[in-house]
Amino acid sequence: MALVDAPMLMALDGVVAQLPTDVVARAKTYLRLSGNGKTGAYSDPAGHLWVREAIASFIARRDEDSTVAPDPQHIIADGATNAVRIIMQLLIAGPSDGVLIPIPQFPLFTALISLCGGTVAPYYLDESVRWGFNVQNLEMSVQKLKDDGVTPRIMVVINPGNPTGQVFTRDTMEDVVRFCHEHNIILLADEVYQDNIYGADRVFHSFRKVILSMPSPYNTTSCISLHSTSKGAVGECSRRGGYMELLNIAPNQRAQMLKLCSINLSSNFNGQVMTALMCSPPVEGDESYPLFRKEYDFILSGLKERAELLTKELNSIEGISCNSVDGAMYAFPQIYLPPKYVARCAALAQEEEVAADARWALELLEATGVVVVPGSGFLQQQGTFHFRTTILPPQDQMMAMTSAIRAFHTKIMESYA
Amino acid sequence: MALVDAPMLMALDGVVAQLPTDVVARAKTYLRLSGNGKTGAYSDPAGHLWVREAIASFIARRDEDSTVAPDPQHIIADGATNAVRIIMQLLIAGPSDGVLIPIPQFPLFTALISLCGGTVAPYYLDESVRWGFNVQNLEMSVQKLKDDGVTPRIMVVINPGNPTGQVFTRDTMEDVVRFCHEHNIILLADEVYQDNIYGADRVFHSFRKVILSMPSPYNTTSCISLHSTSKGAVGECSRRGGYMELLNIAPNQRAQMLKLCSINLSSNFNGQVMTALMCSPPVEGDESYPLFRKEYDFILSGLKERAELLTKELNSIEGISCNSVDGAMYAFPQIYLPPKYVARCAALAQEEEVAADARWALELLEATGVVVVPGSGFLQQQGTFHFRTTILPPQDQMMAMTSAIRAFHTKIMESYA
Structure with a gap:
């Protein structure tokens, strides 16, 4: 990132010779792709296309058995917090729109739901089963919402969990997908801790992969997944890097999301570089590997x-x-x-x-x-x-x-x- | 900024000797001030205190004859666009809250007013007097608003102007201040082009300076001024650097702004560094000057x-x-x-x-x-x-x-x- 910010460093005597060749080559590639070195200029509000392509490649490698290739045009690379803001702004018109959030929850969600004037619909994680949950309880939450005249629009799932540290089983995830599909709810999958898995009997599955592996009609469930450079092994939270990927989201909703995103004029460049770095780490054979x-x-x-x-x-x-x-x-x-x-x-x-x-x-x-x-x-x-x-x-x-x-x-x- | 992002560059043989001494010294200072080199960590949502201090010093130098010293605690360094968002979120509760905006205007304002559900109250700049305006017309705009049951909360003034390129005279600015004070309206001074002055008979005065130089009670007028690293001679618009400075804003309003700001958890670090660089350029005697x-x-x-x-x-x-x-x-x-x-x-x-x-x-x-x-x-x-x-x-x-x-x-x- 430093070489991309100040290419003149690469022109100083002896600097290039002291750095891994793949690092220098990568900085030159990123510079070329960012308007031939014009890194201070506005980018696409959704992020440079090359950054979104790096993200799409990452998703494709991660979910290797998925049948649908990720599309860079369905990715917005302007941080995960901004993503949540845009999603809530788009899908909440007032108190008759409800958002299902896990309790305990990460306060960003209730804050943005409040700001957008929506209704918070809690569903409880069950401490007695390693913070898993029962879909029966979700059905009750939704019934209660509907009795109150509230339409559930979004279900937030944080996996791995903050603050609970749980990792859901694939069975639980499939239950969630079926539930969202049946109720026409967009699944908002906060997956920013996907690299942070410790439980010997637990692995991370992306909701994207789970959805695409399910039979019709569940493989058409709408899902927006979030990832961030603030967690994992990167942990560069001040860079505000991250992305949302849209799966099975209607074209008019996607267009409105891009419109909301464009109010900011440009995604933050350093956050984009950090995201590209996270999504394309050094590989075997690279000097820096x-x-x-x-x-x-x-x-x-x-x-x-x-x-x-x-x-x-x-x-x-x-x-x-x-x-x-x-x-x-x-x-x-x-x-x-x-x-x-x-x-x-x-x-x-x-x-x-x-x-x-x-x-x-x-x-x-x-x-x-x-x-x-x-x-x-x-x-x-x-x-x-x-x-x-x-x-x-x-x-x-x-x-x-x-x-x-x-x-x-x-x-x-x-x-x- | 590159040296702050990657301090290891300063440890490479020969690098420091090839760079201006003040640049290296500054990078080391910024690193020390940013949690002893922990630049990837969350900062204060309003920005690192040292960044806000650099901004306060800049304002004090710029408005040298002002009687009130700028307070870093009254500065939020998380970009100018985010600032407008926070201001609109705080001051607009619904359609009965009005925002006076100049026509022609910069579309960010109408977009955010719409998102917050407020009422846009246009006032027209007068092309026949170099895009100046007449306060009489403003009074009419406000009367019309009040007749419609709308309370004017904010008056947006863009000076120097986008898209009009005008620079207001001090007289016009004093008219604006009196008008805002009389109607209890917060003046939102978009002053991101303050470095870009070309008209031989025009100079830039900050609204802050104008307000503080006026007699009581006008020197207590509420004003929020914006500045950005996207314009001026810097023009690094992809860094999303900038700040808002609050003058005569009630403590409870300031507390709510910080709360809204804290939803983002952290201001973007590279934008903060860029803002600090803009606010404390090299001075005579520095090797880089x-x-x-x-x-x-x-x-x-x-x-x-x-x-x-x-x-x-x-x-x-x-x-x-x-x-x-x-x-x-x-x-x-x-x-x-x-x-x-x-x-x-x-x-x-x-x-x-x-x-x-x-x-x-x-x-x-x-x-x-x-x-x-x-x-x-x-x-x-x-x-x-x-x-x-x-x-x-x-x-x-x-x-x-x-x-x-x-x-x-x-x-x-x-x-x-």
Whole structure:
């Protein structure tokens, strides 16, 4: 990216000789494809065609047994957050349009649904089955919506899950597809953690691949899938790179999405370059490949080790239970709070509005310096308490964190027994 | 920016010795300030504090006689387009909220007002006085709005103007401020072309400076000003860099803007670096200063020459008249279309919806290969026709373009006389 931003660096004495040949060649290719080096100019609002082609190739390699080739014209490369904004703007006209979102959820979704004036229709992930869910419950959610005069337009599925860390089985995914097809709902598949899989018995399947492998009519289900450069092994979240890919979306809806996208005039160039880099990593034979492979494996295996360690440590604390972190970057453990502690929180909450798990998190912070995000921020089953933490810190910091939580929560359990 | 993206470049043999010392020092400073080199991490949604401090210093230098120092906490550095989106989202609740926009206008504004469901309240710039305007007309626009039950919330002023190329006099600006203050309207000052001033008798004054220099109570007028890295001498429009600065905005409104901004989680890092670079250019004594000065002056003096040339050439074509391009990057000439030509366009328009100036532009394109933007896309006084063109092309291309327009329009004038 740096060479593309400042090609003059390649003209300095000795620079090119010190860099891997494939890196220099790639920078020159990207420069040529970006208006012959005019990288500061507006691009297509949906992103440079060469970037969308790199994304399409990535999808084709990932979903290798799919029968339908991804089409660059059905890809908008302007970040995943912008994608959600555009989708909500297009499909929500007012409170009679509903969006099914998983609880616990990632707050971006409720924020944008609120801004667009739509109705949030929660469906609950089931903590007792590794944050999976039952389609029967979805049918009930939809029936309730329809009774209230709300039409379900979109179903958000986050897989691997944030904050829950689950990875759905293929069976569950097929249930979701059938459900969306039967109710004429567009499936919004937030798949930004697709590289982050740790559970030994879980693999990532894209909804795109699952849909296309199903028999007619389910293979015509409408799906918009999101990916991002903010997660995975890349983790360059400040670059605002990412894309949405449209599958079985009506041409007039696609045209309107491009129109909404064009209000921004241009996708951010550096985010596009980052997305292209993520979608076409070095391959065997490239000079940069060994280093890439080493760094990639180091990052992913470290995350996997810490996912296992964090689950084990949290489950060894009395009053805390946690599903295995099968994917993504987070654990969402349940905290048992003694009734006396909850009663104290309720009494205090009359003065300031703080949920019991939010107070627990604040007191943890005061007592130990450890920051966690209270479960109430992600919504949760009534009467349960959770917090979100992450597998990102180095192992020694993580052990220090779980020790601190252990000491703090043990004291709560004793004091309010 | 490249050195900040890839600090490893500075570790290559001989690279640092070949670059200006201030450039390397600046890259190291920016790296240190951005989380000690963690440039891929999320920043504050409003932008890194050091970036907002660079912006505040820039504003203080630009408005040197202002009594109130700019506050980095009142700056949101996440691009100018995002800024407009946030402002409209905050201040428009529905059709009873009105936004005054200049006609001709930049289409971003009407697009976002429509998306937010607000009411567009046009005010007309007066072509006969170099695209200035009369506050009397504004009073009439507001009265009409109020009669319709619409509350005016925002007044958009684009100065220097797009597409009109005007630069307002200080008197006009003071009129605007008094008007906004009296009607309790927030002034949205789109000042992205502040570096692009060519008219010999016109200088750029920021609305911020004008407001703060006025007597009480006008110095408390609410104003949000926009600036961008897409224009000026920088012209890096694909980086999506820019900022809004809030003056006399109520704390609760500012808090809500930050909340809306935080939905995006993070401002784009490269756009922030570009904004910091624009706001703190090399200064005399820096090794990079002579080259910066040379390039800056070359770009700006070239634009000024072409602004004069374009006006002169267009005014020498029969049936075309054009105000001087005092600022920005565009000319917005009026085209006289013979009644017979307009009648033919009207007849054709029954089949496909194309305004007369849009058809003229299409026929110009077919006949000559020259692309201009029809005035109807920017809105204009009923019964007038315009097109927008730009002073950006090199001089020889511009002369070829005006010759082609001359030949084409002369033929129209003759054929439909």
